[in-house]
Amino acid sequence: MNIRRLKDNISSRLMLAATVFACLLFFSMLIGLYIRARPILSLVPISDLLFSSVWGPSDGKFGFLPFIMGTLWVTGLATIIAVPISLLSSIYLSEYAGNSLRNAVKPLIDLLAGIPSVVYGLWGVLAVVPFIKNTLAPALGVETIGGYGVLAGGIVLSIMVFPIIISVTGEVLRSVTQDMREVSLSLGATKRQTIKHVVLRKARPGIFAAIVLGFSRAFGETMAVLMVVGNVPKVPASVFDPAYPLPALIANTFGEMMSIPLYDSAILLAALMLLIVVLIFNILARMVLIKIEKGVI
Amino acid sequence: MSEIHIEIDNVNAYYNGNHALKNISVKIQKKQITAIIGPSGCGKSTLLKCMNRLIDLTDGVTYSGKILIDNEDIFARKTDIVNIRKKMGLLAQKPIPLPMSIYENIAYGPKIHGTKKKSDLDAIVEKYLKLVGLWEEVKGRLNSPASQLSLGQQQRLCLARGLAVEPEIILCDEPTSALDPVSSQHIEQQLLKLKKDYTIVIVTHNIHQAMRLADYVIHLYLGELVEHGLANEVFENPKEERTRAYINGIFSPDLKIDSEENLKGKMCPYNFVYAKQALHNLEDGKILKIIVDDPLAVTEVPRGMEADGHKVLIVKQINKKDWEIVIQK
Ligand SMILES: Nc1ncnc2c1ncn2[C@@H]1O[C@H](COP(=O)(O)OP(=O)(O)O)[C@@H](O)[C@H]1O
Ligand SMILES: [Mg+2]
Numbered sequence: 001m002n003i004r005r006l007k008d009n010i011s012s013r014l015m016l017a018a019t020v021f022a023c024l025l026f027f028s029m030l031i032g033l034y035i036r037a038r039p040i041l042s043l044v045p046i047s048d049l050l051f052s053s054v055w056g057p058s059d060g061k062f063g064f065l066p067f068i069m070g071t072l073w074v075t076g077l078a079t080i081i082a083v084p085i086s087l088l089s090s091i092y093l094s095e096y097a098g099n100s101l102r103n104a105v106k107p108l109i110d111l112l113a114g115i116p117s118v119v120y121g122l123w124g125v126l127a128v129v130p131f132i133k134n135t136l137a138p139a140l141g142v143e144t145i146g147g148y149g150v151l152a153g154g155i156v157l158s159i160m161v162f163p164i165i166i167s168v169t170g171e172v173l174r175s176v177t178q179d180m181r182e183v184s185l186s187l188g189a190t191k192r193q194t195i196k197h198v199v200l201r202k203a204r205p206g207i208f209a210a211i212v213l214g215f216s217r218a219f220g221e222t223m224a225v226l227m228v229v230g231n232v233p234k235v236p237a238s239v240f241d242p243a244y245p246l247p248a249l250i251a252n253t254f255g256e257m258m259s260i261p262l263y264d265s266a267i268l269l270a271a272l273m274l275l276i277v278v279l280i281f282n283i284l285a286r287m288v289l290i291k292i293e294k295g296v297i
Numbered sequence: 298m299s300e301i302h303i304e305i306d307n308v309n310a311y312y313n314g315n316h317a318l319k320n321i322s323v324k325i326q327k328k329q330i331t332a333i334i335g336p337s338g339c340g341k342s343t344l345l346k347c348m349n350r351l352i353d354l355t356d357g358v359t360y361s362g363k364i365l366i367d368n369e370d371i372f373a374r375k376t377d378i379v380n381i382r383k384k385m386g387l388l389a390q391k392p393i394p395l396p397m398s399i400y401e402n403i404a405y406g407p408k409i410h411g412t413k414k415k416s417d418l419d420a421i422v423e424k425y426l427k428l429v430g431l432w433e434e435v436k437g438r439l440n441s442p443a444s445q446l447s448l449g450q451q452q453r454l455c456l457a458r459g460l461a462v463e464p465e466i467i468l469c470d471e472p473t474s475a476l477d478p479v480s481s482q483h484i485e486q487q488l489l490k491l492k493k494d495y496t497i498v499i500v501t502h503n504i505h506q507a508m509r510l511a512d513y514v515i516h517l518y519l520g521e522l523v524e525h526g527l528a529n530e531v532f533e534n535p536k537e538e539r540t541r542a543y544i545n546g547i548f549s550p551d552l553k554i555d556s557e558e559n560l561k562g563k564m565c566p567y568n569f570v571y572a573k574q575a576l577h578n579l580e581d582g583k584i585l586k587i588i589v590d591d592p593l594a595v596t597e598v599p600r601g602m603e604a605d606g607h608k609v610l611i612v613k614q615i616n617k618k619d620w621e622i623v624i625q626k
Contacts, residue, residue, distance in 0.1 A: 099356065177393075178354065179389055179393050180393055180395070180396075181354065182351050182354065182387070182389070183387070183389070183393050183395060183455075183458075184395065184405075185351060185354070185382060186349055186351060186382055186385065186386070186387035186459070187382070187383070187386075187405065187406040187409065187458070187459065187462050188379055188380070188382045188383030188406065188409065188410060188462055189379075189405075189406075189409050190379055193409055197405070197409075198395055198396065201395075201396050201397065202396040
């Protein structure tokens with residue numbers, strides 16, 4: 001066997017080994033979490049865990065509903081704020097803006113994606129929370145606990161998912177070929193009609209994937225949210241209420257829970273739930289994106 | 298008697314300074330087929346895109362001059378280009394179905410221009426699918442995605458879609474270059490039929506296609522208009538040496554035919570068997586030309602030959618029924 005073939009062989013095997021290692025790591029995490037969460041799963045019925053809103057670890061009460069709802073509220077609000085704004089801006093960037101503007105904005109958006117989440121959290125505490133406390137809440141006549149709550153979390157998170165949705169949507173819109181636009185225009189459609197009926201239609205699965213990716217980032221985000229949502233384990237009733245999302249629960253309580261029976265098992269169950277949900281979202285979005293790349297959709 | 302439909306007057310076009318069209322002035326007759334011919338890169342597509350101003354979509358392009366359609370200057374600032382485009386159907390190089398169903402592809406244009414009633418749209422869809430001879434093939438699956446049709450069917454769908462906005466002009470940019478011979482023939486026949494109602498401008502680098510279809514010819518070379526006029530005159534007796542060279546160059550490619558076989562009247566697969574027999578008697582590298590008239594042979598013989606490891610050099614239609622296939626062993 002000649003030396004080049006040998007090298008080829010070795011390097012492909014190394015890469016295979018690395019891939020297998022990464023996959024194993026992931027599965028060992030999944031299995032590890034499951035094993036540690038099993039005590040609580042075997043003692044408390046799963047319906048109680050998911051649908052009870054009583055959280056009293058020292059009394060042996062582990063209702064995750066406040067945390068699940070907290071996560072859903074904050075993530076949902078963030079998505080509601082982020083989706084229209086980021087879709088409009090990526091449509092503007094890819095369909096209307098000139099090349100120079102597009103080239104100037106792109107690195108800026110990439111930069112936004114790279115800012116550590118604790119910085120967003122600080123910005124939330126220093127700017128968003130006071131704004132809600134001093135301006136918005138009084139103007140609407142609602143009570144808040146110092147401005148902390150779902151709204152602050154939603155705003156901060158939405159800004160963190162902008163870059164993902166904008167850049168993935170931008171890619172997807174650019175993958176719609178120019179001749180598709182030409183067809184529509186040649187039939188006498190205006191630019192707006194062309195974008196609405198043809199470009200967005202063609203890009204729809206990809207935009208869906210972009211939103212799901214953004215959503216799953218928002219779902220698992222910890223630090224920034226934890227700093228501004230108030231962290232009260234109660235099911236929120238409005239966006240001005242505080243919330244306590246799952247990642248915040250894990251980050252806040254891990255380490256101080258060892259003395260209470262089942263507490264650590266409960267927290268690891270929370271981690272397992274997060275992991276599975278984010279995993280499902282990601283797989284969904286990737287599947288759609290891969291199909292688009294292959295030209296199936 | 299002849300009437301001018303499109304008047305191109307001293308048009309120049311530049312891509313970032315690259316002079317792609319040079320002082321083009323030519324008149325295009327109403328309800329006739331005008332073929333724009335010339336080697337690739339000579340500006341055929343650019344000229345076509347000027348006529349519907351799709352050229353506006355290209356970055357860094359500038360143009361000047363006038364194009365009058367029904368005496369309206371489409372380059373003028375005050376002209377509503379959306380209305381102008383409605384007058385012109387476009388058939389592109391490869392079929393580009395819109396990302397929707399067969400039905401919606403046809404209904405898209407009429408809907409945009411204000412036809413709302415379902416029954417009206419149904420009638421339009423049926424009328425134009427029938428016009429391009431696609432109705433029987435697709436009437437049972439109007440709601441399935443247009444992308445599921447074969448390429449040839451897709452191109453006919455695109456033709457129907459363009460016709461559904463009731464244009465006066467059909468612009469075609471090498472409309473058959475992505476299609477198999479049978480589908481190409483189908484499109485050509487459609488165009489010949491449509492000529493009685495529409496002005497047709499077809500870009501083609503296939504000179505035989507131009508001969509089969511065109512009433513008038515425009516020959517471009519490196520962005521210049523070399524010659525234009527009645528197709529018969531240009532093809533039979535070109536005034537310009539460059540036109541003569543172009544036509545001859547394409548006519549006699551440097552191929553030495555070693556053997557010829559007339560397989561007219563032979564059905565598939567016998568024509569294939571005969572062709573194989575003829576090849577068998579030749580040495581490697583030698584060239585065989587066969588003439589067939591069975592439409593199936595036009596796709597099947599080349600496919601079979603390539604599967605057998607021979608090289609298919611030319612497949613072209615030489616008259617209404619006959620095709621020439623040139624194969625190298
Ligand atoms: N989008 C473009 N940007 C820059 N140059 C172009 C573009 N399209 C065409 N050209 C140039 O303009 C000339 C004419 O092109 P085109 O009209 O497409 O030729 P044809 O259709 O005859 O092959 C060519 O030299 C080509 O390189
Ligand atoms: Mg071209």
